[in-house]
Amino acid sequence: MILCSNPSEQFKSYQSEIELAVSTVMRSKNYILGEQVSLLEEEFAKYIGTSSAIGVANGTDAIEIALRSLNIGYGDEVITVSHTAVATVAAIEASGAKAVLVDIDPNFYTLNPNQLEMVLTKKTKAVIAVHLYGNAVDLDSVLSFCKANKIFLIEDVSQAHGAKYKGKRLGSIGDIGCFSCYPTKNLGAIGDAGLVTTNNLDLANKVRMIREYGWRNRTSMFPGRNSRLDEIQAAILRIKLKYLDSDNQKRRDTAKFYYDNLSLLPIEFPKISMNVESVFHLFVINVANQKKLIDYLKKEGVMAGIHYPLPVHLHPAYKDRVVISKDMSVTEGIVKKIVSLPIYPELSHSDTKLIVNAMKKFFK
């Protein structure tokens, strides 16, 4: 079976290096927030192009802590999309703020900047731009909206480690960048992990304090969390970070093969703006017969996915809690049409050929 994503194949790519690094940590004296975390933070900040990076326990925490570091919480509103991982909205809720969800752009499937004005209120404190599928939000439009209204821009970069907007890495453009390093992500740990990036040293300090009880020298200066990153995950991420650019290039090669070979089929593709260098966390297509295609591919040995089958504002937990814009038609329309084809650095050429042939047979 060809899986949609495959972190265990990635482990095999770097197995000996990872096993050595993990056993070195186990023989060391420090298992949490030690040398490996510090080095990862330095290396990741350098890679993204920010003055600071801070390791946290997961991507949801990264967003919650980013919001709290900006003093956003109860009584405030935060704008983001409904077409995202539930985690984005769960993090807003965890901060105490209210999630206000807007529709996506019909071309790019990312936040539609034209809807921001529609949902702006006096309580709006931030926009979370979710760089979905490895593709970037139209940041120029969102940034000018944020500047004009004096609100913060938080980037959710959990699906776009290494992607660029106008030559800059995502996560270096807004006030704060938030990354998940869940195993399936472009930079994935072998367990849970997350990172926060910023060019603001005060914010970086605050994030560092919030991740460990609000401590300064073991005294809590304000209420904090436990969202520490452990040494084993940091050591693994340091190894994978070295290979992130070449792994992302392999994803782009796979994407190119799909575009070259599927473009004559009755399929639509989300567009990638000229300003963006995508890292294809997912390869999503839009088809009329989603369920039939997924079942057919399964019979051919290919596990396709749906990211995501239900907009966040229609989940039972959130339908009465979040505010939505008047028009969610693109978000609600595409969920019945999107299919994620397998994409990951270790996906072989014979596998992509098999997938392309199965697709051609289905549409014949």
Ligand SMILES: *Cc1c(COP(=O)(O)O)cnc(C)c1O
């Ligand atoms: C994975 C993901 C998250 C959350 O990450 P966790 O590490 O699972 O908490 C947040 N936002 C997006 C867009 C994601 O894909």
